[in-house]
Structures are given as structure tokens and as C-alpha cells.
Amino acid sequence: MNLALYVAQRVSALILAPLVLVHIGLMIYAVNGGLSAGEILGRTQGSIGWALFYSVFVMAAVVHAGIGLRNVLAEWSALPQRAVDILMFVASCALLTAGFRAVYAVTA
């Protein structure tokens, strides 16, 4: 499992890199343009493109964060490995749900 997680961590990182770049560029545009929530939502709601973009973003981010935090807990907490695995899996599921809910909120 550790090998699969290692690969998933690297693959999700490669996916995240360009997505994060686009996202930061977008935020710079939105912040500098002084866009209001209404204006932002006006551009994202009903857009399948943005829904897809952020869905992929959420999935990659949750995989990456979950595996990363698993390593942190395994090395820096006193919890046994099995507990760490279960805890991070559950936390990742919760984060994924919150992420998709956010995508829905912004693009539906």
C-alpha cells in the first residue's frame, strides 16, 4: 500500500501543479479586478468547464493532502500506523465531501 500511496502522492502533485497555477492566476485576476461574489458566481455558475476543472482540483488536492498528513501523523504523532491509516482515510472522505459541496456551490 505504501508504494501505491507514494505513486498517488507524486501523480496528484503533478496534476495539482498546473491546476494551482491556473487557480492562482484566476485569483489574482479576481482580486485585482475587485470582483464581487455575485460577479464571480455569475461567471462560474452553470459552467461545466469550471465544474470539471475544480472537481479534478478537489480530488487531486484531497488525495495529496491525505497522504501527506498520513506521513506527518505516522512520523510525528504517537498513534499506531493502523489508527493513522483509518483516521486519514475518514478525514479524506470528509474533505472530499466538503470539496465537492464547494464545487457545487460555485458552479451549480
Add this chain to the structure above:
Amino acid sequence: MTPTQVSDVSLRLPLAARRRHQGYVAFLLHRISGIALAVFLPLHFLTLGLAIEGADELQSFLDVADNVLAKVFEAGLVFALVVHVMGGLRLMLLEWWHWDQQHAFWLTASLGAGCVVALMFALSIFV
């Protein structure tokens, strides 16, 4: 405990000296920035979820966040992101291209510094 069988002789140093190793500093920066981003992420998702109630809900949050302290926090966030991505790039260089640690460290550190300057320009923040 000092390892007895390692390829890099610097790892046979005592603990305090190992903690001053450039690679350890890079590891710590990567990990701390990662934790910060991981703590921020659920908060970010929940905030965006406010839009379910309509644009006004999200707007009221944006209004509250329109102050200097929030801007400093957001800048710190982007800084953590750059540090973390550069740390990841360093790992890629070490693991896949077998670069020397010091070379990987300085290349990614200078790229990171360049990114920060470019971001400041893009955001019209002039030092």
C-alpha cells in the same frame, strides 16, 4: 540514534548537527508549509460552500475579509504554496533525476524566490 550504515557520511553526525543539515531544513519547510495548507483547505471549502445560500452569503464573508490582516494571511498562504511546491520540485529532482541535494536545494530556492517576486509584481505590490 545515529545511523551506522548510510551512504552519505553527513548522516553519521549527532542529532543536533543533523538538524542543521540543509536537507533537514528543506524537509521541515516542506512539511510545515504542507500542514499549513492542509489546515487551510477545509476552511476554504466550507467558506466557498456559503455560496449555496446565495451570492450574498459569500459576499458578506468577502466584506469581512477585506482588511489588512486578511491580506497578510492570504499572502502567507501564497507564500506557503510557493515554498511547498518548490520543496516538491526539490524532491522530484532528488528522487527521479538523482540530483545532488545542495544543487536541488539552491535551484528550487532561487526559483521560489523568483516566483515570489513575480507574484508581487502581478499583485502590484511594490517593495
